[in-house]
Amino acid sequence: MQGGCLRKGYRMLKGLYIAHTGLINEQNRMDILTNNLANASTVGYKKEGSTSQSFDDILTVKIKDKSVGERNVQRTGINNPGVKIGENYVDYTQGSFRVTDNTFDLALGGEGFFAIECTNKNQETSTLYTRAGQFTLNKEGYLVTQDGDYVLDEQNRHIQIDPLQDTKIDKDGTIYQNGTRLAKLQVIDFENYDYLQRTGETLFKPLEGAQIIRSQATVNSGYLEMSNVQTVSEMVNLISITRAYESNQKIMQTYDESLGIAVSQLGKI
Numbered sequence: 001m002q003g004g005c006l007r008k009g010y011r012m013l014k015g016l017y018i019a020h021t022g023l024i025n026e027q028n029r030m031d032i033l034t035n036n037l038a039n040a041s042t043v044g045y046k047k048e049g050s051t052s053q054s055f056d057d058i059l060t061v062k063i064k065d066k067s068v069g070e071r072n073v074q075r076t077g078i079n080n081p082g083v084k085i086g087e088n089y090v091d092y093t094q095g096s097f098r099v100t101d102n103t104f105d106l107a108l109g110g111e112g113f114f115a116i117e118c119t120n121k122n123q124e125t126s127t128l129y130t131r132a133g134q135f136t137l138n139k140e141g142y143l144v145t146q147d148g149d150y151v152l153d154e155q156n157r158h159i160q161i162d163p164l165q166d167t168k169i170d171k172d173g174t175i176y177q178n179g180t181r182l183a184k185l186q187v188i189d190f191e192n193y194d195y196l197q198r199t200g201e202t203l204f205k206p207l208e209g210a211q212i213i214r215s216q217a218t219v220n221s222g223y224l225e226m227s228n229v230q231t232v233s234e235m236v237n238l239i240s241i242t243r244a245y246e247s248n249q250k251i252m253q254t255y256d257e258s259l260g261i262a263v264s265q266l267g268k269i
Contacts, residue, residue, distance in 0.1 A: 023245060025084070039201055045202055051087055052085055090198060106185075117158070185219060
């Protein structure tokens with residue numbers, strides 16, 4: 001009887017572990033989804049998604065089991081230890097445009113990114129890329145992001161604009177003041193977005209191996225590209241994830257109660 005109880009206890013513990021992997025996976029999905037919802041109104045935000053996969057199946061065997069002979073090894077079948085978290089990904093689908101009629105609000109129509117010079121806490125500068133075109137002029141007249149980072153032109157230079165003169169920005173990103181060409185925005189694209197790493201909410205950093213290519217995107221002045229998060233769809237997914245999480249919780253509770261009975265009551269027989 002004790003051998004049977006031990007085998008039953010093992011199966012219960014295995015069930016606990018499998019349900020636990022389900023909880024971890026649903027928690028990861030929940031974290032990503034809630035971050036998407038939090039940025040549903042963030043200009044230029046690209047929603048994230050998650051993947052999951054099952055652990056590799058394993059062949060389990062009995063060893064040192066008196067019921068089959070201590071020297072014999074008996075196969076008990078193929079088991080799967082549960083689910084594991086896969087890779088997260090970014091959905092680069094273009095978001096909807098919102099009209100602002102502000103000259104320095106820019107939205108890219110098509111695939112591409114603006115080049116931004118960012119400065120970290122250690123005063124180190126690097127070039128990052130974004131589709132969030134909510135730009136403005138600082139007190140020196142330089143075109144900057146909402147965080148004060150400089151927008152770059154085709155020669156990686158800061159763009160300085162006279163705020164007292166009329167400014168026009170063409171579809172190709174060329175900036176004119178009083179009919180005179182002032183600068184051209186640096187708008188580039190990447191051959192493979194798998195070599196991009198999100199930095200913050202709307203900035204992307206190219207990884208080693210990233211290849212820059214010419215962008216065919218149009219620059220639309222007076223518009224902003226909004227987040228591509230579909231709130232209704234995300235709320236439906238939120239309900240689904242919550243129910244899956246609760247199901248795994250109930251499974252763990254059931255196994256825990258059954259294991260408690262096996263230890264405290266069946267073990268006395």
